[in-house]
Amino acid sequence: MGAEKEAAASMGRPRDDMATEALLRVARDLVTRHGYRAVSIQMIAAEAGVGRQTLYRRWPGKADLVLDAFLASAAAVEDPGLGSVGEALTRYLQDLFKNLERDGPAIRSLVASAQEDPQFLDSFRQKFVWPRAAVAAGILQRAAKAGELAEDADLEAALTALHGAFWYRLLLGEPLTPEFAARLSASIVRSLR
Incomplete structure (x- = not known):
C-alpha cells in the first residue's frame, strides 16, 4: 500500500x-x-x-502570468563578461534583439497595456525592463572601472539613449537587426570616450 x-x-x-x-x-x-x-x-x-x-x-x-510566459520563452540576456565594452555591448544587444524581434507584436501590446494598468506597468518594469537594463549598466560600469571610458562619461544618459533607441524601433515596428545592434553599440561607446 x-x-x-x-x-x-x-x-x-x-x-x-x-x-x-x-x-x-x-x-x-x-x-x-x-x-x-x-x-x-x-x-x-x-x-x-x-x-x-x-x-x-x-x-x-494576469499580469504576472503573462510576463512569466514571455520570460519563460525568452533566452537569458546576460553580460558576456569578456572583450571590450563595444564587443560586450554589441553581444548584449544582439541577444536582446533576438527576443524582442521574435516577440515584437506581443511586446508592443504589453507596452501599450502597461500604460493603462499601473499594476501591470510595475510588474513589466520589475520583471522585464529593469533586469535587462541592469545588464547594460553593468557592462558600462565595468568598462568605466577598467578605464575604457572617459572619467566624466555620463553613463545614465548613455543607458537612456541605448534603451530609447531600441524601444523606439520596437514600438514603431522597425527591424532590430544584428547590424543595428553593432551600430548602436559603436555610437554609444564613441559618446562615452
Whole structure:
C-alpha cells in the first residue's frame, strides 16, 4: 500500500508541472494572437484546460502570468563578461534583439497595456525592463572601472539613449537587426570616450 501511495504522490507532481507549462504556453499564445487587453484569465484557464483556482495558485493575476510566459520563452540576456565594452555591448544587444524581434507584436501590446494598468506597468518594469537594463549598466560600469571610458562619461544618459533607441524601433515596428545592434553599440561607446 505504501508503494501505491508513493506512486500516486509522484504522479501528482508532473501534473502540476504540466498545468504550469500549459498555462504559460497558452497565455503567451493568446497574447501573441489577440493582444494583452483582449485576453482574460478565464480564456487562459479554459484553453489550458485547468480551473481558474489552479491559475491563481501559481500567479496573483494576469499580469504576472503573462510576463512569466514571455520570460519563460525568452533566452537569458546576460553580460558576456569578456572583450571590450563595444564587443560586450554589441553581444548584449544582439541577444536582446533576438527576443524582442521574435516577440515584437506581443511586446508592443504589453507596452501599450502597461500604460493603462499601473499594476501591470510595475510588474513589466520589475520583471522585464529593469533586469535587462541592469545588464547594460553593468557592462558600462565595468568598462568605466577598467578605464575604457572617459572619467566624466555620463553613463545614465548613455543607458537612456541605448534603451530609447531600441524601444523606439520596437514600438514603431522597425527591424532590430544584428547590424543595428553593432551600430548602436559603436555610437554609444564613441559618446562615452
